[in-house]
Amino acid sequence: MINSMILDLNRNGSAIRAMFEEGTKMAKEFGRENVYDYSLGNPSVVPPAEIRETLLDIVAHEDENVLHGYMNNAGFEDVRASIADHLNKEFGTAFSAKNILMTVGAAGGLNVILKTLVNPGDEVITFAPFFGEYRNYVRNADGVLVIAATDPDTFLPVPEVLASVITPKTKALIVNTPNNPTGVVYSEELIVKIADVLRAKEAEYGTSIYLIADEPYRELVYDGATVPYLTKYYHNTVVGYSYSKSLSLPGERIGYLVLPDELDDADEIIPGAAAANRVLGFVNAPSLIQKVVGRCQDAKVDVEIYNRNRELLYGKLTEYGFSCIKPQGAFYLFVKAPNGDDKAFVAAAKKYHILMVAGTGFGGPGYVRLAYCVSYDMIERSLPGFKALAEEYGLR
Amino acid sequence: MINSMILDLNRNGSAIRAMFEEGTKMAKEFGRENVYDYSLGNPSVVPPAEIRETLLDIVAHEDENVLHGYMNNAGFEDVRASIADHLNKEFGTAFSAKNILMTVGAAGGLNVILKTLVNPGDEVITFAPFFGEYRNYVRNADGVLVIAATDPDTFLPVPEVLASVITPKTKALIVNTPNNPTGVVYSEELIVKIADVLRAKEAEYGTSIYLIADEPYRELVYDGATVPYLTKYYHNTVVGYSYSKSLSLPGERIGYLVLPDELDDADEIIPGAAAANRVLGFVNAPSLIQKVVGRCQDAKVDVEIYNRNRELLYGKLTEYGFSCIKPQGAFYLFVKAPNGDDKAFVAAAKKYHILMVAGTGFGGPGYVRLAYCVSYDMIERSLPGFKALAEEYGLR
Numbered sequence: 001m002i003n004s005m006i007l008d009l010n011r012n013g014s015a016i017r018a019m020f021e022e023g024t025k026m027a028k029e030f031g032r033e034n035v036y037d038y039s040l041g042n043p044s045v046v047p048p049a050e051i052r053e054t055l056l057d058i059v060a061h062e063d064e065n066v067l068h069g070y071m072n073n074a075g076f077e078d079v080r081a082s083i084a085d086h087l088n089k090e091f092g093t094a095f096s097a098k099n100i101l102m103t104v105g106a107a108g109g110l111n112v113i114l115k116t117l118v119n120p121g122d123e124v125i126t127f128a129p130f131f132g133e134y135r136n137y138v139r140n141a142d143g144v145l146v147i148a149a150t151d152p153d154t155f156l157p158v159p160e161v162l163a164s165v166i167t168p169k170t171k172a173l174i175v176n177t178p179n180n181p182t183g184v185v186y187s188e189e190l191i192v193k194i195a196d197v198l199r200a201k202e203a204e205y206g207t208s209i210y211l212i213a214d215e216p217y218r219e220l221v222y223d224g225a226t227v228p229y230l231t232k233y234y235h236n237t238v239v240g241y242s243y244s245k246s247l248s249l250p251g252e253r254i255g256y257l258v259l260p261d262e263l264d265d266a267d268e269i270i271p272g273a274a275a276a277n278r279v280l281g282f283v284n285a286p287s288l289i290q291k292v293v294g295r296c297q298d299a300k301v302d303v304e305i306y307n308r309n310r311e312l313l314y315g316k317l318t319e320y321g322f323s324c325i326k327p328q329g330a331f332y333l334f335v336k337a338p339n340g341d342d343k344a345f346v347a348a349a350k351k352y353h354i355l356m357v358a359g360t361g362f363g364g365p366g367y368v369r370l371a372y373c374v375s376y377d378m379i380e381r382s383l384p385g386f387k388a389l390a391e392e393y394g395l396r
Numbered sequence: 397m398i399n400s401m402i403l404d405l406n407r408n409g410s411a412i413r414a415m416f417e418e419g420t421k422m423a424k425e426f427g428r429e430n431v432y433d434y435s436l437g438n439p440s441v442v443p444p445a446e447i448r449e450t451l452l453d454i455v456a457h458e459d460e461n462v463l464h465g466y467m468n469n470a471g472f473e474d475v476r477a478s479i480a481d482h483l484n485k486e487f488g489t490a491f492s493a494k495n496i497l498m499t500v501g502a503a504g505g506l507n508v509i510l511k512t513l514v515n516p517g518d519e520v521i522t523f524a525p526f527f528g529e530y531r532n533y534v535r536n537a538d539g540v541l542v543i544a545a546t547d548p549d550t551f552l553p554v555p556e557v558l559a560s561v562i563t564p565k566t567k568a569l570i571v572n573t574p575n576n577p578t579g580v581v582y583s584e585e586l587i588v589k590i591a592d593v594l595r596a597k598e599a600e601y602g603t604s605i606y607l608i609a610d611e612p613y614r615e616l617v618y619d620g621a622t623v624p625y626l627t628k629y630y631h632n633t634v635v636g637y638s639y640s641k642s643l644s645l646p647g648e649r650i651g652y653l654v655l656p657d658e659l660d661d662a663d664e665i666i667p668g669a670a671a672a673n674r675v676l677g678f679v680n681a682p683s684l685i686q687k688v689v690g691r692c693q694d695a696k697v698d699v700e701i702y703n704r705n706r707e708l709l710y711g712k713l714t715e716y717g718f719s720c721i722k723p724q725g726a727f728y729l730f731v732k733a734p735n736g737d738d739k740a741f742v743a744a745a746k747k748y749h750i751l752m753v754a755g756t757g758f759g760g761p762g763y764v765r766l767a768y769c770v771s772y773d774m775i776e777r778s779l780p781g782f783k784a785l786a787e788e789y790g791l792r
Contacts, residue, residue: 002512002513002665003537006512006668009668009671009675010668043465046461056455060452064442067647068443068447068647069438070646073413104678104679107677108677111677119398119399119400133675253683271406272403272406279405281500281504281508281533283649284647284649286685288647289684
């Protein structure tokens with residue numbers, strides 16, 4: 001008998017990935033242009049031109065044994081310094097290379113920091129709805145995921161609810177703003193309140209509660225929204241970042257953790273996280289792409305392309321009678337299933353070759369997630385299907 | 397309190413990595429040319445010319461959203477097909493793309509297959525001496541590492557010893573040939589005997605016992621030695637491969653698992669391993685370098701460079717009176733500590749600016765490991781130090 005968790009994943013695995021695979025199959029059957037796949041957060045916007053230019057320059061000119069070789073498990077020193085400088089300029093922080101740990105994407109980074117912090121049975125809180133993989137990552141570290149409800153009208157955390165779920169066993173709180181799957185962005189005011197709750201509970205229980213900011217969507221914001229840098233509001237903050245979305249490099253698995261000196265036990269956490277990177281089998285973030293992002297700190301994909309998608313899809317879906325919060329960030333719409341049954345809604349949409357993911361996997365039953373990191377053209381082609389779907393549900 | 401295993405790693409972490417960091421420090425103090433660092437298996441031979449050429453070609457011409465995008469968690473289909481074809485041509489096997497899972501190096505691959513196979517408390521056997529990270533990888537999967545002794549004169553497995561440590565809880569045996577740290581290569585005759593033991597024990601206990609072949613050094617062999625392909629000798633074989641050494645790309649974290657159709661529960665293991673790749677946070681092997689190795693299946697570093705190093709270092713050390721098996725593969729010498737105290741030997745060598753790693757961490761106390769993936773010139777410059785060390789120990 002193979003591992004029982006893996007058997008379970010084979011039966012009830014990632015709804016996102018299952019939809020993605022289904023989309024590939026349907027594209028073969030009906031033609032790619034007749035399938036409207038909103039399942040996977042795979043960036044559609046091309047990487048900034050600097051990525052290709054920098055890759056070509058580095059590959060042509062740098063010492064290959066350095067470029068493709070082992071380095072410290074934390075990453076190349078020059079790359080880490082470059083990232084620290086960029087953060088300091090952008091947010092007025094005071095990091096140096098030693099506060100940056102290069103990781104195999106945000107997924108690698110989250111696993112590394114959870115392994116570093118969590119002892120078996122420790123509790124890790126997150127707010128629903130949330131990226132479903134947090135369940136696996138917390139379990140990998142033998143922790144217990146605790147899900148805190150949010151305001152049902154805004155999907156924003158409620159400080160009193162957070163306070164009510166913190167116990168002496170709480171080791172960390174994972175926040176994700178801009179949020180996957182809802183697209184909401186936490187205001188500075190809300191962040192101050194969350195930090196106040198954490199500080200009060202640390203004092204009450206005499207514990208350290210780490211705030212883990214999962215920030216792959218930091219740069220993807222609209223309507224002038226700002227995303228406060230959380231290390232400035234709370235001493236025990238670790239930031240997990242990824243270039244998957246900001247530079248459209250999700251396949252490259254490149255990101256970093258920020259481990260401030262202000263963390264309780266920073267002198268154990270900083271080397272400990274590098275050791276975790278090694279023993280979990282990541283060893284180090286891929287080397288060539290480390291060098292590339294180190295030199296492309298000011299590059300950014302064209303967010304206006306996602307914004308156009310957002311405006312079109314949000315505008316049309318609400319016009320058709322669907323109900324949805326207008327997202328301020330990321331590239332997802334979290335749409336209410338008209339009669340509250342998200343799985344039935346997903347199944348109904350499939351008839352019109354529209355692929356979306358049920359909210360249940362995100363801890364948000366009754367909703368579906370649409371990833372609008374797709375072509376504008378695909379959205380346009382999918383609109384008659386959405387209209388028919390609205391009619392089927394009697395929304396108009 | 398942060399994770400207790402991580403705290404322990406901070407105190408008693410990787411001896412290899414500690415030496416590597418020490419080497420970097422000593423190089424700053426004494427000058428790089430005056431420090432003889434044999435600690436880390438970081439390839440010194442330049443990658444084959446095809447790597448740079450292929451990188452430049454792919455980056456210049458391929459669709460960037462494909463090249464840097466998400467794909468199936470198992471890797472790009474075309475890359476997996478190319479690897480299957482190569483293996484079939486080389487070894488007369490009959491793999492297809494579905495039998496290949498692209499991984500974040502061999503370390504990622506081992507963690508993926510252990511997570512897929514092992515239930516908590518299952519036993520995983522390996523032969524001493526062994527790559528010390530196996531301890532962490534087996535622990536990550538909540539397994540129990542069982543260490544089987546080898547013949548003390550040859551470091552080769554003894555079938556009877558293997559049979560004696562297999563229990564109904566044995567889930568897997570990890571073999572590593574060519575071996576790190578000893579450089580020994582298992583003969584076909586020995587492999588047949590190991591396979592016979594495994595089959596007999598599977599029948600005796602009514603269990604499946606998986607043979608995991610960790611093969612990062614497959615191509616690094618000398619004196620015409622051959623390395624049999626283990627799937628041909630035993631049905632329940634999973635091969636873990638890495639391009640770290642064969643193409644000098646250790647920093648890129650690129651390798652694969654071979655998951656044959658003949659495996660017991662192959663229909664669960666093949667999708668399960670892809671799911672494990674995702675939930676452990678690897679998600680997929682880095683995308684650009686996947687495409688590169690897919691097109692460089694016939695490329696190989698110049699092994700003769702390592703062979704020259706081997707001949708020089710082995711020849712001189714034995715001339716000076718040190719005792720060591722002549723390695724047939726990999727790029728390590730496993731040298732006897734003259735008075736049996738490996739840690740004292742490592743400390744004594746440091747006086748001559750020679751960095752080597754104590755065998756204790758490899759389950760081989762009384763020996764030290766020297767990684768000769770260094771420049772020929774460095775070996776030459778280190779020889780007076782070794783000579784003095786031999787004199788200090790009264791070997792000549």
